[in-house]
Structures are given as structure tokens and as C-alpha cells.
Amino acid sequence: MDAITATDLPPRDDAELTVEANPADEANPADEANPTAAPRDLGLGQKTAEGLSTMTPVARQTEAGDRDLGDVALRLEGLTKKFGSHRAVDHVSYTVRQGSFSGIVGPNGAGKTTTLMMIAGLLKPTSGTVHVGNVDVWRNPRDAYRRIGTLPDRLRMFDQLTGAQYLGYVGTLRGLDKHQVEHRTESLLDTFELRGSANRLVVDYSAGMRKKLALASTMIHSPEVLILDEPFETIDPVSAGVLIDVLIDYADKGGTVVLSSHSMDLVQRMCDHVAVIVKGSVIAEGTVDEVRGDITLEERFRHIVRGPAQPEGLDWLEISFG
Numbered sequence: 001m002d003a004i005t006a007t008d009l010p011p012r013d014d015a016e017l018t019v020e021a022n023p024a025d026e027a028n029p030a031d032e033a034n035p036t037a038a039p040r041d042l043g044l045g046q047k048t049a050e051g052l053s054t055m056t057p058v059a060r061q062t063e064a065g066d067r068d069l070g071d072v073a074l075r076l077e078g079l080t081k082k083f084g085s086h087r088a089v090d091h092v093s094y095t096v097r098q099g100s101f102s103g104i105v106g107p108n109g110a111g112k113t114t115t116l117m118m119i120a121g122l123l124k125p126t127s128g129t130v131h132v133g134n135v136d137v138w139r140n141p142r143d144a145y146r147r148i149g150t151l152p153d154r155l156r157m158f159d160q161l162t163g164a165q166y167l168g169y170v171g172t173l174r175g176l177d178k179h180q181v182e183h184r185t186e187s188l189l190d191t192f193e194l195r196g197s198a199n200r201l202v203v204d205y206s207a208g209m210r211k212k213l214a215l216a217s218t219m220i221h222s223p224e225v226l227i228l229d230e231p232f233e234t235i236d237p238v239s240a241g242v243l244i245d246v247l248i249d250y251a252d253k254g255g256t257v258v259l260s261s262h263s264m265d266l267v268q269r270m271c272d273h274v275a276v277i278v279k280g281s282v283i284a285e286g287t288v289d290e291v292r293g294d295i296t297l298e299e300r301f302r303h304i305v306r307g308p309a310q311p312e313g314l315d316w317l318e319i320s321f322g
């Protein structure tokens, strides 16, 4: 599907969230009524480069099964999206617990991006609800916006800024004060190994560097839930290892990660929860072990998506070397 960004989305019925908006400037009535509704600060901004230097630059198993998962962090109920007569997402319902890594997998066109963008408050559902904690994303979009960090499928960035300026800009849009913006920008540049490119224009970044910068920016406001569409696409294996460790650290602090990926191996190693979506519907959902049974997730996925029958193949393809 085409890239979805906050700036080119269709207008919404309720308070619109755009990158220009600074929700911190407006008090949310829900917060006033319920002081406990304020988003938790996960303290990511206090992380120092020194502390992060102990991270091993190789992917490791999350030990997700050992992590104590908290209350329900995310609840999808009957989430449906129709484009014209086409049902891209059809009554998707499940819950994700706090501190969890949840993967959405499925073949091309299954509805993963559409689902993630509805969760993130960037694409209005045709019907159904999304709750982050006890906040209805589509009834209280500004409150939800503070709680969520989103990496869309194809992100348009302000590429005439330097990497450092970009993080500072996002931090300011997210309502951080000057000190927080400076501190977290420095911390994120070190954590995501972008220090050497901090003063280069984003337009000159490689695809992987842009992805890392975008990922860093999703964390700057210390959100409760990260919605990451293909976060490891274009990322080299060493950087992927660093990112995985950053995300594990985030989950250990109580953050919740929802990601899509075509890498079954990565989802099997990283995630404790997985939903398999085919043609807009959840075909299998639960812990990774429940879904895969006694075979690998990749084998289960192939079986679910394709069944035992194999396609005919390109028997007609003959190459001759003259």
C-alpha cells in the first residue's frame, strides 16, 4: 500500500492528530477527571550512553516467556477497515499485555499495515475499537497520541534537517521541554549509533540510517506502546541486534511493543505473542509457542497461508547460455 503519514491521511471526524499538533498544549478532560490516566514516563530519557555501551551488538533471545507481563496494554475489538467494498481488515480482536512483544505476521496484502495504522490512530477504522490501556484511541485521540510511538510502513521525514535536528523537532512536537529534548536527543543518537551522522542532513542518510532515526524518534516521548511496521527492514544484522536490545530494555521497563515482520525467525525469537493475519482476518493468535506448536513459526506460517499444496512453479523458465 502507499505510504501513510500523519500529514496525508484523510480528515477524521474527531480531533485530528497531525505532526503539527502539540497535544501537550491542551489539557485532556479525561486526564483531569482521572489523574491516573496520565501516561507513564518509562524513563527512557534518563538512559545514558555509558549505560547503553554494555549492549551486545548481536541479536539475543528475549526470554519473553520469563518476563512478568502486566495488565492489558492493548485491546482490539472487532477492528474492521473497508476500502470501498474491499474488507482489508475484518473483525480483528485480541489483547496484548503490558511488557509484551506482540508480532503481526501475514502474507503481502493481508492487512498488517492497515491494522497497525488503525491501532496507532492514523487510519480511521470502519468499525471496532482500539484501547491503549483504558484509553479509547478513536474517542480520545490526543490522550492516545501521547501514549503511542509509531513507526509507519514508509515514513516521510523532514529530510532537510540533520539527524539531531530531526530528533529535536519530534521531541518538541511531542511537548518535551528544552532540557528533555536535548538530553533525549543525545541519548538516542548514542543508543541508535547515529552519533557520527548527527550533523548530516537526513536526505543524505541511507535507508537503514533513516529507519534507525525514525525508530529513535518514536521513543523520544517515552510512550507506553510502540507500534512498529517492519522495524527491521533495511537494518543490518548488527544494528538489528542493537535495536532488539533497546526494545527489550524498553519492554523490561514496562513498555509494550507491537510489530509487523516478514521474518518468522525474528518473530519467533523476539515475540511472546503473535497474531497471524490472512485476508484481513486473524487465523491464529496466542503465545508464539501456542501458535507454532512443535514446529517452527515459519513452518506453521507456510502451512496456514499456503496449505500443503505447492504452486506449480516456473517450469517454463529455461535459460540457455549461447
Ligand SMILES: Nc1ncnc2c1ncn2[C@@H]1O[C@H](COP(=O)(O)OP(=O)(O)OP(=O)(O)O)[C@@H](O)[C@H]1O
Residues within 6 Å of the ligand: 001, 002, 083, 086, 088, 106, 107, 108, 109, 110, 111, 112, 113, 114, 115
Ligand atoms: N488506501 C487504500 N485503498 C485501497 N486499498 C487499500 C489501501 N490500503 C491498503 N489497501 C488494501 O488493503 C489490503 C491490506 O493492505 P496492507 O497494506 O494492510 O497489507 P500488508 O499486510 O501490510 O501487506 P504487505 O506485507 O505487503 O506490506 C490490501 O489488499 C491492499 O491492497
